[in-house]
Amino acid sequence: MSLFEDLQQVVGEEFVLSGEEATPFLTDWRGRFTGKALAVVRPANVEEIADVVRLCQQYVTPIVTQGGNTGLCGGATPGNKGDAVVLLTNRLNNIIAIDTDNDTITVEAGCILQTIQTAAEEVGRLFPLSLASEGSCTIGGNLATNAGGTQVVRYGNARDLTLGLQVVTAEGEIWNGLKGLRKDNTGYDLRDLFIGSEGTLGIITAATLKLFPKPQAIRTALLAIKDVDAAVHVLSVLKQGFGSLLTGFELISSFCIESVRQHLPTVKIPFEVNKSPWYVLIEISDHEDQDHANQLVEKVIGNAIEQGVVQDAIIAQTVQQSNDLWHIRESIPFAEIKVGKGIKHDIAIPISQVSAFIEQTNALLQERFPGVQHIVFGHLGDGNLHYNVGAPDGQEEGFLDLQKEMNTIVYDSVARFDGSISAEHGIGQLKKDILPDYKDEIGLALMRKIKRALDPNAILNPGKVISSVELY
Amino acid sequence: MSLFEDLQQVVGEEFVLSGEEATPFLTDWRGRFTGKALAVVRPANVEEIADVVRLCQQYVTPIVTQGGNTGLCGGATPGNKGDAVVLLTNRLNNIIAIDTDNDTITVEAGCILQTIQTAAEEVGRLFPLSLASEGSCTIGGNLATNAGGTQVVRYGNARDLTLGLQVVTAEGEIWNGLKGLRKDNTGYDLRDLFIGSEGTLGIITAATLKLFPKPQAIRTALLAIKDVDAAVHVLSVLKQGFGSLLTGFELISSFCIESVRQHLPTVKIPFEVNKSPWYVLIEISDHEDQDHANQLVEKVIGNAIEQGVVQDAIIAQTVQQSNDLWHIRESIPFAEIKVGKGIKHDIAIPISQVSAFIEQTNALLQERFPGVQHIVFGHLGDGNLHYNVGAPDGQEEGFLDLQKEMNTIVYDSVARFDGSISAEHGIGQLKKDILPDYKDEIGLALMRKIKRALDPNAILNPGKVISSVELY
Numbered sequence: 001m002s003l004f005e006d007l008q009q010v011v012g013e014e015f016v017l018s019g020e021e022a023t024p025f026l027t028d029w030r031g032r033f034t035g036k037a038l039a040v041v042r043p044a045n046v047e048e049i050a051d052v053v054r055l056c057q058q059y060v061t062p063i064v065t066q067g068g069n070t071g072l073c074g075g076a077t078p079g080n081k082g083d084a085v086v087l088l089t090n091r092l093n094n095i096i097a098i099d100t101d102n103d104t105i106t107v108e109a110g111c112i113l114q115t116i117q118t119a120a121e122e123v124g125r126l127f128p129l130s131l132a133s134e135g136s137c138t139i140g141g142n143l144a145t146n147a148g149g150t151q152v153v154r155y156g157n158a159r160d161l162t163l164g165l166q167v168v169t170a171e172g173e174i175w176n177g178l179k180g181l182r183k184d185n186t187g188y189d190l191r192d193l194f195i196g197s198e199g200t201l202g203i204i205t206a207a208t209l210k211l212f213p214k215p216q217a218i219r220t221a222l223l224a225i226k227d228v229d230a231a232v233h234v235l236s237v238l239k240q241g242f243g244s245l246l247t248g249f250e251l252i253s254s255f256c257i258e259s260v261r262q263h264l265p266t267v268k269i270p271f272e273v274n275k276s277p278w279y280v281l282i283e284i285s286d287h288e289d290q291d292h293a294n295q296l297v298e299k300v301i302g303n304a305i306e307q308g309v310v311q312d313a314i315i316a317q318t319v320q321q322s323n324d325l326w327h328i329r330e331s332i333p334f335a336e337i338k339v340g341k342g343i344k345h346d347i348a349i350p351i352s353q354v355s356a357f358i359e360q361t362n363a364l365l366q367e368r369f370p371g372v373q374h375i376v377f378g379h380l381g382d383g384n385l386h387y388n389v390g391a392p393d394g395q396e397e398g399f400l401d402l403q404k405e406m407n408t409i410v411y412d413s414v415a416r417f418d419g420s421i422s423a424e425h426g427i428g429q430l431k432k433d434i435l436p437d438y439k440d441e442i443g444l445a446l447m448r449k450i451k452r453a454l455d456p457n458a459i460l461n462p463g464k465v466i467s468s469v470e471l472y
Numbered sequence: 473m474s475l476f477e478d479l480q481q482v483v484g485e486e487f488v489l490s491g492e493e494a495t496p497f498l499t500d501w502r503g504r505f506t507g508k509a510l511a512v513v514r515p516a517n518v519e520e521i522a523d524v525v526r527l528c529q530q531y532v533t534p535i536v537t538q539g540g541n542t543g544l545c546g547g548a549t550p551g552n553k554g555d556a557v558v559l560l561t562n563r564l565n566n567i568i569a570i571d572t573d574n575d576t577i578t579v580e581a582g583c584i585l586q587t588i589q590t591a592a593e594e595v596g597r598l599f600p601l602s603l604a605s606e607g608s609c610t611i612g613g614n615l616a617t618n619a620g621g622t623q624v625v626r627y628g629n630a631r632d633l634t635l636g637l638q639v640v641t642a643e644g645e646i647w648n649g650l651k652g653l654r655k656d657n658t659g660y661d662l663r664d665l666f667i668g669s670e671g672t673l674g675i676i677t678a679a680t681l682k683l684f685p686k687p688q689a690i691r692t693a694l695l696a697i698k699d700v701d702a703a704v705h706v707l708s709v710l711k712q713g714f715g716s717l718l719t720g721f722e723l724i725s726s727f728c729i730e731s732v733r734q735h736l737p738t739v740k741i742p743f744e745v746n747k748s749p750w751y752v753l754i755e756i757s758d759h760e761d762q763d764h765a766n767q768l769v770e771k772v773i774g775n776a777i778e779q780g781v782v783q784d785a786i787i788a789q790t791v792q793q794s795n796d797l798w799h800i801r802e803s804i805p806f807a808e809i810k811v812g813k814g815i816k817h818d819i820a821i822p823i824s825q826v827s828a829f830i831e832q833t834n835a836l837l838q839e840r841f842p843g844v845q846h847i848v849f850g851h852l853g854d855g856n857l858h859y860n861v862g863a864p865d866g867q868e869e870g871f872l873d874l875q876k877e878m879n880t881i882v883y884d885s886v887a888r889f890d891g892s893i894s895a896e897h898g899i900g901q902l903k904k905d906i907l908p909d910y911k912d913e914i915g916l917a918l919m920r921k922i923k924r925a926l927d928p929n930a931i932l933n934p935g936k937v938i939s940s941v942e943l944y
Binding site: 099100101102103104124145146148152154156157159160169173174175176177179180181182183184185186187188189190192193195196197201213215232233235236239240241242243244245285286287288296348349350351352353379382383384418419420421422423424425426427431435438439440442443444445446447449450451452453454465466 | 571572573574575576596617618620624626628629631632641645646647648649651652653654655656657658659660661662664665667668669673685687704708711712713714715716717757758759760768820821822823824825851854855856890891892893894895896897898899903907910911912914915916917918919921922923924925926937938
């Protein structure tokens with residue numbers, strides 16, 4: 001029997017895809033990475049996943065786990081050899097349990113993020129992980145990449161929202177760490193090791209996640225500020241004034257909003273963009289009521305305006321107005337596409353250094369590539385910038401050829417500021433080869449030791465995160 | 473040269489202790505564990521720690537790292553062979569940096585927890601880790617054991633409060649993971665693997681920790697409730713009403729408070745203890761002001777009383793009254809000592825199951841050991857109970873001999889409720905031998921693989937957490 005036939009026996013013929021049926025799963029959604037595979041399998045449950053892994057172990061065949069295929073670094077796309085099995089989690093899409101007294105929800109890895117958000121809301125709770133692809137990404141992928149999003153400033157990233165995991169190991173065993181406990185000091189933190197390991201240490205098959213009380217009122221405001229230093233100052237003032245009610249703090253350059261205005265005319269922009277060089281979009285989640293939220297927002301933002309740290313503010317008065325403000329922020333990546341080819345950097349910098357980082361890095365780029373456009377926005381509350389670079393006007397041709405040199409300038413600058421070259425998107429294939437240039441080498445050596453210990457035959461998503469060449 | 477002489481050369485003669493000088497570091501503070509050591513060394517900095525580790529690697533000599541010697545499971549006490557080096561971190565007691573714009577503090581491992589709290593307060597920030605031994609425990613020990621404490625319901629445990637670590641590996645290399653980033657998805661989560669590993673995977677030498685805005689007002693209240701089910705219900709009501717302002721939620725049985733009243737007469741107890749079988753001590757941290765805190769507390773607790781879920785409430789009106797209420801809670805362990813020998817269990821249970829757990833486990837214990845006393849209190853907001861058992865009146869003699877059988881009854885019950893046999897104190901020596909009875913065996917096998925990968929000669933705190941016998 002061949003592996004293909006063995007797989008058919010384990011998961012059923014109709015759930016082993018090849019040829020045209022398999023094609024959609026061999027390319028990432030942005031079309032940046034394309035690979036080949038021996039088969040695409042769709043196991044029904046954790047036992048079938050364990051069976052598939054044991055088979056692949058037997059045939060020493062790579063396994064690439066894929067959720068909603070919404071990753072940004074090619075972590076879920078197979079390589080070019082055609083020797084891999086792509087394992088889809090989308091049939092594991094059950095919500096296993098909701099426990100409102102424990103404030104937990106237990107879900108299978110293939111659940112769509114939005115489904116989990118909705119299930120939480122239906123029982124009067126909030127599951128706060130929120131990101132652009134929430135309608136199609138799976139929680140398994142969110143956990144494998146330790147996804148971030150827009151509410152990290154208050155609730156943390158995917159790792160912080162997770163209490164327990166079920167994982168299939170490289171040996172095809174099922175680790176039952178699916179506990180709903182907020183404290184458990186019985187040994188090493190396997191949970192957090194699997195989270196963020198991008199399918200290279202184990203396959204996450206289910207998770208127990210934290211729920212929070214649903215806020216009684218949400219307020220959104222757009223603040224005009226004079227520079228990034230002021231934004232950092234505003235963050236401090238708002239953290240003091242709103243405490244843990246501050247659930248969103250997004251920095252946006254006027255260039256980003258101007259791009260939205262020019263290229264996406266249906267997006268409502270109810271202000272004169274060029275009156276301020278920078279904006280901050282903030283969100284408050286209030287557990288009391290609408291009146292309290294209104295009063296607090298007026299008081300805290302009013303103070304910030306009086307102190308001169310905020311120049312002007314638009315406070316959304318209705319849910320529609322709030323959605324409109326968020327829609328501007330969410331439209332930036334689409335406006336970027338219209339502006340032309342861009343070179344993106346998902347980076348993190350200590351918040352206190354963000355202003356100096358932007359100033360110095362912009363200058364370095366202008367010196368080397370005069371006229372490039374700076375498309376800077378991101379989750380300043382977490383020090384996470386989307387520091388993107390657009391071609392100078394009329395010089396689109398060949399711009400992407402500059403990517404490598406440009407990345408070096410940006411990432412070298414990130415390193416000087418003790419930052420991270422991947423804040424929330426992970427490493428995948430995209431940054432695997434440059435990781436050794438920026439990661440502490442002792443840390444990298446520890447990662448390789450762990451990889452070798454947990455996956456000695458390197459069958460789990462080989463060539464992602466850690467370069468296979470370095471591994472053995 | 474001998475190891476002893478080599479150590480003297482590396483850290484200086486006066487910092488290598490033996491004989492009587494070494495004695496205090498060979499017994500844990502409660503006197504439960506006593507061991508022997510070749511030497512007790514006090515390196516001055518991370519480089520000297522790395523040197524010590526390389527020496528011990530060369531001589532294949534065990535290293536037991538010790539902070540404030542306040543652990544509860546013997547994790548920092550050497551074994552009986554006398555072949556180990558005890559490494560004290562207390563000379564690494566510098567606060568390296570405070571960054572208020574980034575809301576981080578970077579400290580050496582030997583810093584006393586209270587010193588860090590005070591340093592944060594001096595710059596208008598809160599470092600929320602808070603526990604009974606804060607005046608003498610070190611942050612290194614807090615991280616090695618992933619300490620919990622009284623504010624976990626809002627701020628999480630030590631792991632949740634940490635952004636970056638510096639660690640000396642088993643090879644005596646220095647891993648520089650001392651970053652102040654809230655997002656960093658560049659590879660495996662080494663940080664959280666070292667946190668909670670009790671010195672068996674590496675030696676934590678410094679950490680970058682999160683700071684929070686200092687609350688403007690803190691309110692404390694003691695609520696009388698009719699049973700544990702009601703306490704779980706109250707938790708839900710208060711989480712809804714206070715949101716993230718709820719920073720403490722401690723369940724206390726009236727038996728505990730009555731013990732304090734009887735045995736510690738200087739502790740003020742401004743109410744009739746026996747009027748209610750259970751109490752909940754709550755704390756609110758308000759970022760607005762005193763008036764808002766007062767109004768909110770009155771509103772939310774008033775509602776809970778109207779709904780009948782809370783029978784009665786004492787709301788502290790002054791800081792002194794608040795301290796008095798906390799003093800009752802903090803006096804329980806001392807009253808326990810006066811009551812007589814007790815058998816302690818630091819456990820976690822899903823919050824929704826706590827009531828059933830207590831009822832069933834109490835019944836099992838009464839059946840087997842009629843008349844034992846139930847001393848139950850703990851951090852219900854995290855599902856963490858200190859489920860302690862006292863001797864029946866007048867039957868102290870030989871009570872501790874029942875410990876093993878009693879532990880089995882309690883821990884078997886914990887397992888049936890998907891709980892944890894160590895919520896916040898760790899494993900150390902105390903629970904090492906029973907861990908395999910309660911931990912998923914796939915999880916244990918993964919732990920052993922990681923231990924072997926990172927510390928192949930088992931020189932880092934051998935015989936703690938994982939039984940050495942099982943390891944090789």
